[in-house]
Amino acid sequence: MYPNNLKYSKEHEWVDLESKKIGITHYAQESLGDVVFVELPEVGAEFEVGDSLGVVESVKAVSDVYSPVSGKVTAVNEALLDNPELINQDPYGEGWIVEMEITGGEEDLLSAEEYERLIKEE
Amino acid sequence: MSQLKRTPLYENHVKAGAKIVDFAGFAMPVQYTGIIEEHNTVRNQAGLFDVSHMGEIEIKGKDAGKFIQKLITNNLEKIEPEKVLYSPVCYEDGGTVDDLLVYCHNWEHFWLVVNASNTEKDLDWFNKHLKDEQVTIENISDNIALLALQGPRAQEILQLLTTFDLNEIRPFRFKSIDIAGVDCLVSRTGYTGEDGFEIYLASDKACFIWETLLEKGKGYGLAPIGLGARDTLRFEAGLPLYGHELSPEITPLEAGLGFFVDLKSEHDFIGRKALEEQRAQGIPRKKVGLEMLERGIPREGYPVQKDGKEIGYITSGSPSPTLGKHLGMALIQSSEAEIGNEVEVIIRNRAVKAQIIKTPFYKKEDK
Incomplete structure (x- = not known):
């Protein structure tokens, strides 16, 4: 559920420090339910840690995607515009949201183990 | 929990x-x-x-029918034993206390089936308006x-x-x-x-x-x-939900429920005067259906604009699984409530195009 090669934020995003991809966690997609709509940032947009970089909506809920790191967007997953359910089906793969050139903030991210402990408390 | x-x-x-x-x-x-x-x-x-x-409130006694008629906007004469009647219940000013189903067991025995969130409020309201009628009011939920x-x-x-x-x-x-x-x-x-x-x-x-x-x-x-x-x-199905399409600030006439407000017969009920006045003066706001023409999901509370001017707000909004569209119900100025009118829904500070369409959005095919 929480791959060891990824880093996690307290706001339930994941970051792959190798591919520089970012998405929302299994826990986040499960809490949201069926994802039906995604709003993506522009390529080139810059974000600080904690900025809202996009929005994920389920049937009932609207949820911001908070940038887990600081940096500049280098690619967005346009497949989500037509197939937002990829976030439910494959949150760490086909369901990635953005790719970023990371300029900071990695040091505060959680390991898989730390993140799992966090969600157990929620 | x-x-x-x-x-x-x-x-x-x-x-x-x-x-x-x-x-x-x-x-x-x-x-x-x-x-x-x-x-x-x-x-x-x-x-x-x-x-x-859901709340069930039992009204029993010689004056049960008379008492219920005083509370509901619909005409209780439309029912008889083993029939069910839908009706709003209004405040003196025409705002809505609740919407409910009346089940008639017999002329001296009724059930009122009410929204769970309103059960206690309704009981208080009913008891407050119990004068000399011979009835008992019991919460049997x-x-x-x-x-x-x-x-x-x-x-x-x-x-x-x-x-x-x-x-x-x-x-x-x-x-x-x-x-x-x-x-x-x-x-x-x-x-x-x-x-x-x-x-x-x-x-x-x-x-x-x-x-x-x-x-x-x-x-x-x-x-x-x-x-x-x-x-x-x-x-x-275009059905109202209390707290969204109906509230103390929204009259049943504004919510498009005029069919369930009986102003033709002589029955008096709480709120009748205010609703008659509203109808005579013209209903200021109307509930409409909206279909998004651009990307976005309308959600409760989002403002609705026409040419940059606010004309109302979304009362319920959702993706429609059956129709595959993003739809909303909104309460807007009556003058803008025409089918086909293009408006904008403000989604995260952006004006997103929508069009007024008829409700219900979905109607089952007759067998």
């Missing part, structure tokens, strides 16, 4: 893996497998809902469980459990019948836009009937459905 009230079926929901949420102070299942899947199950086969949180069996296959499934010919229960009628050996009150009513039944029974028999229905109905595609899909189903 220990402080939340539970329906008799709470353990069944937990065992079935439902996601449980606080709804009107009750721990209720919002979904079992997923809102969209459950929604489609009800449209295509049949679904079973636990709606035992805790003794009664309510199951809704809804969908095109609902009748086939329920018929498996009773020898009573369900064709005899026409829409907005009810009968007290035997379902799998249990005394039930069964009405052909619902909140989904599909054919179906609502089944009232003693709380201690609820688990047995719930389990029996699910087991017998399995081969017909029957599944338990949570409150999430209940909301998307009622939304597509």
Whole structure:
């Protein structure tokens, strides 16, 4: 559920420090339910840690995607515009949201183990 | 969630893996497998809902009819024993206290079935307006469980459990019948836009009937459905939800429920004067349906604009699983409420184009 090669934020995003991809966690997609709509940032947009970089909506809920790191967007997953359910089906793969050139903030991210402990408390 | 009230079926929901949420102070299942899947199950086969949180208020006595007529905007003369009547209840100023179903057992015995979130408020309101009428008002909600069996296959499934010919229960009628050996009150009513039944029974028999229905109905595609899909189903069917399309600040006339406000007959009821005035002066706001023309989902509370000027707000909004569109209901200035009018919904500070379309969004095909 929480791959060891990824880093996690307290706001339930994941970051792959190798591919520089970012998405929302299994826990986040499960809490949201069926994802039906995604709003993506522009390529080139810059974000600080904690900025809202996009929005994920389920049937009932609207949820911001908070940038887990600081940096500049280098690619967005346009497949989500037509197939937002990829976030439910494959949150760490086909369901990635953005790719970023990371300029900071990695040091505060959680390991898989730390993140799992966090969600157990929620 | 220990402080939340539970329906008799709470353990069944937990065992079935439902996601449980606080709804009107009750721990209720919002979904079992997923809102969209459950929604489609009800449209295509049949679904079973636990709606035992709904309030049942029993009004008994010589003046029961007279007393109820004073409270409701609809005309109680439209019903008779074994009939059900939908009606708003209004404040003196025409704002809405609640919307409810009146079940007439006989002229001296009625049930009022009310929104769970309003049960206590309604009881206070009814008691406050009890003057010299000879009636008793009793909250019997805790003794009664309510199951809704809804969908095109609902009748086939329920018929498996009773020898009573369900064709005899026409829409907005009810009968007290035997379902799998249990005394039930069964009405052909619902909140989904599909054919179906609502089944009232003693709380201690609820688990047995719930389990029996699910087991017998399995081969017909029957599944338990949570409150999430209940909301998307009622939304597509254009049915109002108290707290959204109706509230103390919204009159039934504004909400498009004029059909259930009887200003033709001589009956007096609380709020009549205000509603007559509103109708005479022109209803300032109207409930409309909206379809998004650009990307975005309208949500409750989002402002609605016309040419940059605010004209109202979204009361309910959702993706429509049946129609595959993003739809909303909005309360807007009557002058802008024409079908086809292009407006903008403000979604996260952006004006997103939408068009006024007719409601209900979804209507089942007549058999």
